[in-house]
Amino acid sequence: MSIKFLDLAAQNREIAQRAARELEALHAATSYVGGPALAAFEREFAAYLGVKYVVGVGSGSDALRLALLALGIGPGDGVITVPMTFIATAAAIVQAGAVPEFVDVDPSTCNLSPDHLCRYLEAGRFRSPNGPRAVIPVDLYGLPCAMDQVAAIAHQYKLLVVEDACQAHGARLSVGGRWVRAGTLADAGCFSFYPAKNLGCWGQGGALATNDERLAAVAARLADHGRTSHYGHEAYGYNARLDTLQAAVLRAKLEHLEDWNRRRRAIAARYRELLNGCGALLPEEPAGLESCYHLFTIRSARRDAIRAALNAAAIGNGIHYPLPLHLQPACAALGYRPGDFPASERIAETTLSLPMHPHLTDDEVATVAAVVRGAL
Ligand SMILES: Cc1ncc(COP(=O)(O)O)c(C=O)c1O
Known part of the structure; x- marks a missing residue:
């Protein structure tokens, strides 16, 4: 008898009827890019997380990169993160034009060590010309990073916070006696819907969660060719939208x-x-x-x-x-x-x-x- 590491077929059996209905509606409307299913998923995932805005994007990697770009991180800026993560965390920093600055993890949680972060910032020997402007804590293996401690340090040093919650859909942390979801305490929380994730789609997908209306709007525009109208573009953006078919599948799985x-x-x-x-x-x-x-x-x-x-x-x-x-x-x-x-x-x-x-x-x-x- 073999034991699977992961069983996506069993998940698919559970959502089969709902997914079939969603796909039928999608084909009936032939609205394959954008459209009601995508808007509905963004609304439903925002409600689940308890944030004001969710922007569906093409992958967790897109979410991280677009979050940094929308926050104005660019050439010369440092972005602190951990070396114990998937390559996409660092790739997003480099692709935004910035410099990754690594800080070690706490061996008990495998997540960014607030102590190491403090010491690194106090020492002031930075690798980037402008010094660190942001920090990306990662919720490795699904355990949320101690976001309240990270947020306090970030506030002290005027750092923006982008949480890599790509492995932490539905994880929670208690802050001031209240339980909140991972990915909701940072300037932006980033999620991946890669099939193997706790909330995974049938291909590539991702989302950025935020309570900042301006950030949500800028990230959404960047993910959609910098569009302000169908053929109006305020910036060179990307084609990094969440596929509508994936949004339909994600609605079924979110339940x-x-x-x-x-x-x-x-x-x-x-x-x-x-x-x-x-x-x-x-x-x-x-x-x-x-x-x-x-x-x-x-x-x-x-x-x-x-x-x-x-x-x-x-x-x-x-x-x-x-x-x-x-x-x-x-x-x-x-x-x-x-x-x-x-x-x-x-x-x-x-x-x-x-x-x-x-x-x-x-x-x-x-x-x-x-x-x-x-x-x-
Ligand atoms: C910690 C972490 N960050 C970023 C990503 C990138 O997500 P995606 O594969 O959707 O681009 C992943 C996905 O495996 C991840 O585990």
């Missing part, structure tokens, strides 16, 4: 997101019970942060042995990510060296993602845990 995330959290709790004391480090969920468990990652110096045992038992698994960005060839020109970010490097060497999706059965979870234990 299930809360249930699916609840099941992910139950699976995570079960993994915790079954793996307690096994010798591997289990993902932490500090008080006030509620992960949506995009991934369930454990850490162990014996990662490769566990992986071999999982592979031998036909159990899907993954490494997110095997090399931190500062050591990637794409980032070589930034001039970082091995040893610059020890926490990120250690996570890359030891991290292992176990199967995690809402349709995983309790028996499958028990089998995965038994194989992990056996390997240790």
